[in-house]
Amino acid sequence: MKSRIRGTLAVCAALLGLLAPTAAAADPFPEPSELSKSAGQKFRLKVVGTGKYVTLSGTDQGAREGALRARAGAPAAGKAGLPYVFTLHTSRAASAHDYGETISLRSAQNGLFVTAERDHPDPDTGMLRARTDGPVGGWERFTLKARPNGAYALKSAATGTYLSARDSQDGLLRAMVPEADVKGWETFVLEPVAGPGSLVRAPAATPRTLDVMSWNVCANNGAREADGTERCSFYQDTPALFTERFMSHIGTVRPDAVLLQEFCEKYARPLENALEAGGGPKWDVRFAPIEYRAEVDQALGDLTVQKPCVQDSAGGDRGAYGVAIAVPEENTFYEAHRLTSPAAIDVEQRTALCATVPSWSVHACTTHFSPGSGTADTAIRTAQAAELRTEIEAAAGQGYRTIFGGDLNATPGQPGAVSFYDAGHRECDQSASTPTGTTDASTAKIDYVFGPADGVWSACAVKPSAHSDHHSVRGKVTLP
Structure with missing residues (x-):
């Protein structure tokens, strides 16, 4: 299993909370400093079959901590919308191409890569969680399969099956569907998140x-x-x-x-x-x-x-x-x-x-x-x-x-x-x-x-x- 450094820190924080019950509750997903400094393109994932957006859950705990769920109809803007935002990455794999053949998803909310939990028993087999600091391994790699209208299906390298939002447990995402059964629940639009806006007029220049x-x-x-x-x-x-x-x-x-x-x-x-x-x-x-x-x-x-x-x-x-x-x-x-x-x-x-x-x-x-x-x-x-x-x-x-x-x-x-x-x-x-x-x-x-x-x-x-x-x-x- 991958290490979960931030999960350990969360446990420590919870223990400290027991010792100091009057302290204000900490933000469960503080914005990672490295991502707040990046001008790289960010995306939201929208399920074609339901129109819902994928979000990093802030309520799942234990074996489901960091779970991804498809349940938002209209993501909020700004920092409040970070749980719905991801960046796309590629890593060197044993293949004909050094980079680009597989992609990985990284949460803009907690800075962690998304894994497909291959070894979890049902009903959580193939569950997706943002929980790995990196470097990227097989559990974090997906192959993009183009679908009509500019959408994609994502095949997990860990499970050999496709990412799906059809799970009945409040939109829990799992890599669980064979290629022959891919439908709207397994098809995602990658929506680019807009940048900082337009360049405004400069003040009057001085030497x-x-x-x-x-x-x-x-x-x-x-x-x-x-x-x-x-x-x-x-x-x-x-x-x-x-x-x-x-x-x-x-x-x-x-x-x-x-x-x-x-x-x-x-x-x-x-x-x-x-x-x-x-x-x-x-x-x-x-x-x-x-x-x-x-x-x-x-x-x-x-x-x-x-x-x-x-x-x-x-x-x-x-x-x-x-x-x-x-x-x-x-x-x-x-x-x-x-x-x-x-x-x-x-x-x-x-x-x-x-x-x-x-x-x-x-x-x-x-x-x-x-x-x-x-x-x-x-x-x-x-x-x-x-x-x-x-x-x-x-x-x-x-x-x-x-x-x-x-x-x-x-x-x-x-x-x-x-x-x-x-x-x-x-x-x-x-x-x-x-x-x-x-x-x-x-x-x-x-x-x-x-x-x-x-x-x-x-x-x-x-x-x-x-x-x-x-x-x-x-x-x-x-x-x-």
């Missing part, structure tokens, strides 16, 4: 100088050099160790904004806390996943699922893999933008993550473009650059000064980077239109920080680190 840094921290690359040394020693760092090493790298003077790539989701909150340590200004560290296309037996849309970071050296789950951005806490708008990426199922689907700082009248974006050297790869990066420019231009049209960058996987004269210079954006490491400096272990410049055309950069520098195969890029930009 300001900002310290901006970008770094591909290589937190999920376990490759080794020829001499056997780890290329990226952030690989499999616990959140605490990563944060300690990261803060040592940036030094005693905090940047004003940080753009991050190859980052792990569960690093976001600890990094935010570390940046705030010592009584300084409050920060907001946001994350967006890099995804894979989900494999289904029939093309009915473009469903993507989040890729996990490998577990840390202590066996802990580090959440999804992607990019992140750190800006002041006043940020109220953040949004992930999916970028054109190769169509193959087993190739990463890239993203850009943007956030705003109203008092600066600044819109900041981080991204990581696709790698490769062929004609098709070049065309992909060209498209990705054009899509990021569209986002930047839209923000500029709302009065924001734009700061953006990341690992573009292109040298300054190659498609994927050159168009930003051609459009007039000023780059941190730019002198007389000739960028200099190397930013990765192969002595190429592929990492950038750009500002607006009227921005003036100073003190730009790259800083090597033994913990990543990329150097950080950092400079000060004066905005008129």
Whole structure:
């Protein structure tokens, strides 16, 4: 059986409640901090046969604690609706494809993966519960089967049967139905949950100088050099160790904004806390996943699922893999933008993550473009650059000064980077239109920080680190 760390904590909390009966009752499902920081796409599951939504039960206890039930007609908005919200993930399985062949469901309410309880006796055989921290195993894997009207049936890898809401016990979900019997009770619509809304007009801009840094921290690359040394020693760092090493790298003077790539989701909150340590200004560290296309037996849309970071050296789950951005806490708008990426199922689907700082009248974006050297790869990066420019231009049209960058996987004269210079954006490491400096272990410049055309950069520098195969890029930009 899988471990249930949060269940143990709940028991401890209950015992404490017996000792202190006057204390206020704790929220049985506090929002997990890592998911509250993620801009990844979230979904609700609606049963086609009944129109009801799947929810994480807050009343089931014991062997049914964390049970999923289909019983909500209209989920509430905001935090009250979190029990009805899930994220989709994929993990490496023994199959032809590394990722995308199976999916897993993760509750946005308690942060735990959904399991099919294969070994429970009737009437709970195959019961679904959100109870596993990760990493994902066979009990948490499902295969998507496309159905008419954009819906899906989900086949459990643990039971070999399909997820069903036909159970008479108040909508209890069980993986219990053979394929021949799949009907409306076994068919689900994945409804995307809307993002934070539209970008509003920026306040009037005032002159300001900002310290901006970008770094591909290589937190999920376990490759080794020829001499056997780890290329990226952030690989499999616990959140605490990563944060300690990261803060040592940036030094005693905090940047004003940080753009991050190859980052792990569960690093976001600890990094935010570390940046705030010592009584300084409050920060907001946001994350967006890099995804894979989900494999289904029939093309009915473009469903993507989040890729996990490998577990840390202590066996802990580090959440999804992607990019992140750190800006002041006043940020109220953040949004992930999916970028054109190769169509193959087993190739990463890239993203850009943007956030705003109203008092600066600044819109900041981080991204990581696709790698490769062929004609098709070049065309992909060209498209990705054009899509990021569209986002930047839209923000500029709302009065924001734009700061953006990341690992573009292109040298300054190659498609994927050159168009930003051609459009007039000023780059941190730019002198007389000739960028200099190397930013990765192969002595190429592929990492950038750009500002607006009227921005003036100073003190730009790259800083090597033994913990990543990329150097950080950092400079000060004066905005008129």
